[in-house]
Amino acid sequence: MKDWRPKLAAIDDPIADDYWSYETRDGTRRTSRVTIGRPAPLADKRDWFCPILFEHVTEGIYYSYGVGPVDALMNAMYFVRRRFYALKEVQPRAKPTAGSKRRKESKRNEAARSKTKKRAAAPKGTG
Template sequence: MGNWLPQLTFIEDPIADDFWSYENDDGVQHIARVTIGRPAPIPNDPQGNWYCPLCIQHRETQSEILCRVGVGPVDALVNATRVASDHFHELRKVSPRAQPVKRP
């Protein structure tokens, strides 16, 4: 996406937040945090498009907030949840509602 989308550093208004456990190719269990934010209108967009923020945070990688665009709030939300769903199906032995890892 271009620079016209907000460059978010955190999701201010999450509407869904969960931890998924999954297994990597070596059979090691990991935890990822999946957060979807509330859709919002794209600022100053003459077309009236919306975006929906999404973050899939793996402990071993830097988290990045993606903004998925839609022609309205539901379309933006569907596009963000599709990214999460595709990611879910790429992982092995995924289990939602995992307990987050407590860091010392």
Template sequence: MKDWRPNLAAIDDPIADDYWSYETKDGTRRTSRVTIGRPTPLADKKDWYCPIHFEHVTEGIYYSYGVGPVDALMNAMYFVRRRFYALKEVQPRAKPSTGPKRRKASKRSEAERAKTKKRAAAPVRREKRA
């Protein structure tokens, strides 16, 4: 029997994409990306699906199904809404975590940075007060 379910590697046409920060069951803060794809008809052209990727929650891409595009989208949003209320202290529009904090890359050239380092290394001379 042929598998009729979609098998996407990525969501190429997202209609909603956000980062949520929330508290896990063990009390640590986590930031996850939530992406919902555009509703698409199945191969039978009768039913529709809507891909969902919820980082740290779903394993890969999850699919919600419906008898039409709006129904598939409503089912996808219901899935996300249930997770929203199941998680603790959810903060939408969170900044994505990029691992350890890094300094911003400087726009100055290597020569300009070398001059600054040399100047900073020179001793500061002060006049003696009488």
């Protein structure tokens, strides 16, 4: 039987990316990267998947599935939400630790960020 599951090496098109600091069960503080990828169709073109990378929680990239893109994304967020409430003293927007690897930004993301900065810096017209 052929394995139908996706096999991504990285999440190249994230829709959400953050670092969370939290307390582990043994009481130590840890910082993990949480990345949610854009939903994509499975090979059968009927069902969808959404990749999740939760450093120190998932072994590599984990996938949620759904009957459509919104369903797959809702299932991914449910997975992350359950972890949020299961961990102790979660602090979103934490500073990445020295050992964390920040993914190199894609040119598309750099261009969009540059465009946003230019728009924000432009003087407001009167009218």
